[in-house]
Amino acid sequence: MSAAPQRIRVALPAHLRTLASVGGEVEVEVEGAVTQRSVLDALEADYPVLRGTIRDHVSFRRRAFLRFFACQQDLSLDSPDAPLPAAVAAGTEPLLIVGAIAGG
Amino acid sequence: MSGVRVLVGTKKGAFVLTAEGKRDKWKVEGPLFGGWEIYHLKGSPVDPSRLYASQTSGWFGQVVQRSDDGGKSWEAVGNQFTYDGVPGTHQWYDGTQHPWEFKRVWHLEPSLTDPDTVYAGVEDAALFRSTDGGRTWQELAGLRGHETGALWAPGAGGMGLHTILLDPVHPSRIFIAISAAGVFRSDDAGATWKPMNQGLRSEFIPDPTAEVGHCVHRIALHPSRPETLFMQKHWDVMRSDDAGASWREVSGNLPSDFGFPIDVHAHEPETIYVVPITSDSLHYPPEGKLRVYRSKTGGNEWEALTRGLPQSDCYVNVLRDAMAVDALDSCGIYFGTTGGQVYASADAGDHWSAIVRDLPAVLSVEVQTLP
Numbered sequence: 228m229s230a231a232p233q234r235i236r237v238a239l240p241a242h243l244r245t246l247a248s249v250g251g252e253v254e255v256e257v258e259g260a261v262t263q264r265s266v267l268d269a270l271e272a273d274y275p276v277l278r279g280t281i282r283d284h285v286s287f288r289r290r291a292f293l294r295f296f297a298c299q300q301d302l303s304l305d306s307p308d309a310p311l312p313a314a315v316a317a318g319t320e321p322l323l324i325v326g327a328i329a330g331g
Numbered sequence: 332m333s334g335v336r337v338l339v340g341t342k343k344g345a346f347v348l349t350a351e352g353k354r355d356k357w358k359v360e361g362p363l364f365g366g367w368e369i370y371h372l373k374g375s376p377v378d379p380s381r382l383y384a385s386q387t388s389g390w391f392g393q394v395v396q397r398s399d400d401g402g403k404s405w406e407a408v409g410n411q412f413t414y415d416g417v418p419g420t421h422q423w424y425d426g427t428q429h430p431w432e433f434k435r436v437w438h439l440e441p442s443l444t445d446p447d448t449v450y451a452g453v454e455d456a457a458l459f460r461s462t463d464g465g466r467t468w469q470e471l472a473g474l475r476g477h478e479t480g481a482l483w484a485p486g487a488g489g490m491g492l493h494t495i496l497l498d499p500v501h502p503s504r505i506f507i508a509i510s511a512a513g514v515f516r517s518d519d520a521g522a523t524w525k526p527m528n529q530g531l532r533s534e535f536i537p538d539p540t541a542e543v544g545h546c547v548h549r550i551a552l553h554p555s556r557p558e559t560l561f562m563q564k565h566w567d568v569m570r571s572d573d574a575g576a577s578w579r580e581v582s583g584n585l586p587s588d589f590g591f592p593i594d595v596h597a598h599e600p601e602t603i604y605v606v607p608i609t610s611d612s613l614h615y616p617p618e619g620k621l622r623v624y625r626s627k628t629g630g631n632e633w634e635a636l637t638r639g640l641p642q643s644d645c646y647v648n649v650l651r652d653a654m655a656v657d658a659l660d661s662c663g664i665y666f667g668t669t670g671g672q673v674y675a676s677a678d679a680g681d682h683w684s685a686i687v688r689d690l691p692a693v694l695s696v697e698v699q700t701l702p
Contacts, residue, residue: 242366242391246407276407280391284411292390326390 232256235266235311236321240293243281243324247274252321261316263295264307281324296323335657336401336699337665338382339673340369343691345384346673347402350686354663354677357686363405364396371438371652371695374401378446379699383465385436385451393435395451397465408465412436412453415472421455422484431455431475438652438695440495444502452492456483456509458521471521474507479526479543483512486546486565493651494550498557506560506575511536511546514562516575527575531564548591549651553600561603561630563593563651568605570630581630586617592654596679597662601629604656604664604680606649615646623666625680639683640674647672652695659700667693 234254239247247253255269264287271278282289287307289295294303298312298320314320337348344362363369367386375381380401386394393412396405412433423429434454442448447464457475459468483490491510498504503520506527513528526542536544546565553559562569562578566589569578582588587607596602603626609617616622621640624633647670657663664680667673671690676683 240390242388245365246391246394276394279393279410285413290390290392 230258232258233261233316234318235261235269235315236318237266237270238321238323239277240324240326242326243277246276246280249274254318260308261311262308263302263305263311263322266311266315266322267307292327294325294327296325297321333659334701335659335663336374336379336701337655337673337675337686338372338374338384338402338695338697338699339667339690339693340371340384340652340695341667341671341691341693342368345369345372345386346687346690348673348686352659354657354659354675357675359687360402362691363402364394367391367394368435369694370436371697373439373441373697374699375441375446375449376443379701381441381446381464383439383441383449385439387435393433395436395439395465409461409467412451412457412459412468413470414457414475415470419475420481421490422482424485428481431457433457434489437491437493438495440497443497443499450495450497450505452495452507454489454491455485456490456492456512458492458495458505458507460521471517473517473522474515474524477515477524477526479512482543483509484544486511494547496550496552496557496560498552499554500557504557504574506550506552508547508550508562510548511565512543513545513547514550514560514575527571528578529576530571530578531569532567533565535565549593551593551595551603553595556600559600559629561593561595563590563605565589565611568593568630581626583626583631583633585624585633586622586635590649591651592649592666594654594656594664596664597656597658598660599627599662602627602679603629604654605633606654606666608648614648619644619646621645621647621668623664623676623680623683636676636680636683638681639676639685650694653693655696655698657698657700663698665696665698667696669693 333352339346344365346361370385372384382398384396418431420428438452440450451459458471494508496506515524560571568582570581623636647668654666669692
């Protein structure tokens with residue numbers, strides 16, 4: 228019997244919350260390994276409008292002015308297939324998708 | 332009662348300005364998509380309720396929005412713009428070759444006959460088409476695949492395909508313009524393309540009369556005479572009477588022939604409008620006076636239109652997609668500025684007033700004439 232899907236918390240930047248028509252954090256269900264890739268796959272499946280806004284449609288590379296943080300760590304340069312921190316997988320901490328501070 | 336709906340794209344959202352046919356009382360709605368750059372919005376000529384909008388962000392990339400109710404509600408549709416095949420390279424600022432990279436949609440041009448068909452001009456310069464209301468996009472790759480493609484280079488503002496003109500008389504004919512490559516024409520619905528830059532002269536490129544490399548800022552045509560094209564180039568106002576095959580200068584007595592937009596009166600094919608800007612290094616009006624110039628002779632002879640426009644201490648710019656005309660009688664002319672004003676004239680330019688003064692910098696203005 229496979230493990231039950233894990234509910235992962237994701238915090239989006241304000242403009243993406245507006246685009247996805249959500250309020251605060253969102254929760255997505257992930258089966259199997261909890262990685263950047265699996266969480267973003269689940270996020271985009273639940274909110275198709277976010278496709279292309281966090282990572283490229285084809286290469287799946289993170290957009291340059293976004294960062295991924297969790298548990299006070301910058302995970303942006305980690306492999307998309309690296310496990311996210313246990314607290315994220317356990318649902319006690321969110322994966323933070325953060326826009327670079329810049330602009331006017 | 333007839334009326335107009337002015338669609339305004341700005342650096343921080345979209346605004347919809349509406350008025351009845353007299354165009355003296357305006358309702359301002361917005362911002363829509365607040366905080367995002369709205370490069371362009373445009374309505375379908377065959378279904379005025381169908382609108383498309385290009386919503387972009389340096390952080391989050393491209394979103395395309397569609398409305399089926401005249402802008403009351405919107406739906407994000409397809410935002411995947413993938414170049415056909417191996418993208419290849421074009422010329423970079425330093426003369427080296429640089430991979431084609433999609434950045435944003437500069438201009439959306441709905442089909443003249445089908446509300447679900449819409450063209451997108453993008454940066455890095457390419458033309459895409461959707462036939463399903465914006466849900467999916469396919470590149471018309473014959474343009475970027477033209478043998479000169481590797482010679483195209485960005486201007487200071489990027490390498491954008493900014494103008495798309497659909498010929499109402501010859502349904503398979505499309506004109507596009509790219510900064511800084513020039514004008515191209517297709518006579519087979521976008522499959523193949525030819526440069527249409529003969530007669531242009533640009534001193535800022537190594538060969539001033541080269542086949543491609545000209546920084547064309549905008550082209551315009553009147554639907555009744557699509558063989559005649561008008562152009563605001565980086566410098567020079569130009570005219571073609573053979574569908575782009577050759578061009579001649581019609582700058583005439585303009586105080587500066589540098590500028591961005593150019594447009595044609597809805598009912599007078601020889602009446603055209605430009606907004607002179609001081610120079611390529613001084614992007615504001617000469618003498619601090621915001622003046623639209625009108626020629627009723629298709630160029631060469633120009634008159635300044637100043638009534639209602641600031642005639643001192645004005646240092647705004649008017650961008651290439653930020654001028655439009657309505658089809659009412661008399662013709663209304665509209666333009667937006669980088670200072671956030673949207674000016675309108677309900678009498679073909681004789682008198683102007685600001686519909687709204689304090690928007691974010693205006694990137695684009697389009698007008699729908701409503702029944």
